[in-house]
Amino acid sequence: MEKRYYPYEDFLADARSLTQKIDWKFDAIIAIARGGLSLAQLLAEYYNIREVYSINTIGYEDTAKLDCVKVFNVPELQDAKNVLIVDDIVDSGDTLEEVLRVLHQAYPAVNFKTASLFYKKTARIAPDWYVDEADQWIGFFWTEDLK
Amino acid sequence: MEKRYYPYEDFLADARSLTQKIDWKFDAIIAIARGGLSLAQLLAEYYNIREVYSINTIGYEDTAKLDCVKVFNVPELQDAKNVLIVDDIVDSGDTLEEVLRVLHQAYPAVNFKTASLFYKKTARIAPDWYVDEADQWIGFFWTEDLK
Numbered sequence: 001m002e003k004r005y006y007p008y009e010d011f012l013a014d015a016r017s018l019t020q021k022i023d024w025k026f027d028a029i030i031a032i033a034r035g036g037l038s039l040a041q042l043l044a045e046y047y048n049i050r051e052v053y054s055i056n057t058i059g060y061e062d063t064a065k066l067d068c069v070k071v072f073n074v075p076e077l078q079d080a081k082n083v084l085i086v087d088d089i090v091d092s093g094d095t096l097e098e099v100l101r102v103l104h105q106a107y108p109a110v111n112f113k114t115a116s117l118f119y120k121k122t123a124r125i126a127p128d129w130y131v132d133e134a135d136q137w138i139g140f141f142w143t144e145d146l147k
Numbered sequence: 148m149e150k151r152y153y154p155y156e157d158f159l160a161d162a163r164s165l166t167q168k169i170d171w172k173f174d175a176i177i178a179i180a181r182g183g184l185s186l187a188q189l190l191a192e193y194y195n196i197r198e199v200y201s202i203n204t205i206g207y208e209d210t211a212k213l214d215c216v217k218v219f220n221v222p223e224l225q226d227a228k229n230v231l232i233v234d235d236i237v238d239s240g241d242t243l244e245e246v247l248r249v250l251h252q253a254y255p256a257v258n259f260k261t262a263s264l265f266y267k268k269t270a271r272i273a274p275d276w277y278v279d280e281a282d283q284w285i286g287f288f289w290t291e292d293l294k
Contacts, residue, residue: 012292012293016293031184033201034188034192034197034199037187037188037199038185038189038289041181041184042185042293044181045181045293046294050181052203053180053220054178054184058197142185142192146159146166146193
């Protein structure tokens with residue numbers, strides 16, 4: 001698969017594009033670690049939101065069944081009612097789907113919506129907002145620049 | 148106080164400088180949110196560490212006493228024995244001090260060390276590693292660039 005280097009400048013432009021698409025008021029942000037961490041920080045500063053959390057996932061192969069995702073470190077939300085979940089890319093959608101399931105179960109009264117920089121059309125679920133469809137391997141600056 | 152704009156390029160150079168200073172093997176990273184999120188992501192990719200967590204703090208003024216810091220969302224560490232705590236700046240040191248106290252209490256068998264981009268000499272505690280002393284107001288790119 002072709003590889004696209006994704007520099008900070010593209011990230012900034014795409015984050016701006018996301019802010020123009022997101023037509024929803026939210027009071028907290030959850031980053032799916034590691035992918036969503038930088039995006040969460042940038043958006044939190046833009047929206048002046050101090051409630052910024054992360055959530056962890058581990059993917060593991062179960063040879064007998066489908067691939068599985070374990071979600072942990074579910075954040076303690078303060079008084080948040082509308083929470084934006086962010087990630088860099090929605091690839092298979094497995095991670096986002098399981099994160100949403102766990103968060104809905106933990107916080108049935110909270111509204112969750114999702115945003116990502118990239119989305120693959122073959123994913124199981126689509127984020128509410130995204131910037132680009134990914135048909136290449138994305139070399140994000142946070143992976144590439146310190147090499 | 149003079150203001151220094153801190154672009155992504157400086158952040159990248161300082162993160163590289165941090166990796167040259169940190170003479171310690173660690174198996175997990177905790178970002179103090181929001182300030183340490185982007186740094187945690189960059190370092191995690193560099194060190195190929197998947198255990199990347201965040202921790203939250205709220206500062207509040209107690210008029211009768213000193214300013215207080217409440218720490219919450221203490222992460223569930225998997226099997227980590229050596230954990231690097233990262234933040235953008237150690238200013239008064241109140242946040243880092245309280246984060247360390249809470250983490251030592253929660254995980255008495257785990258070793259914690261600390262790293263930041265900036266450090267003020269007037270802070271109550273110094274991080275184990277830092278890049279620059281801060282004598283200006285720092286306008287980090289994640290705060291400035293989407294404005």
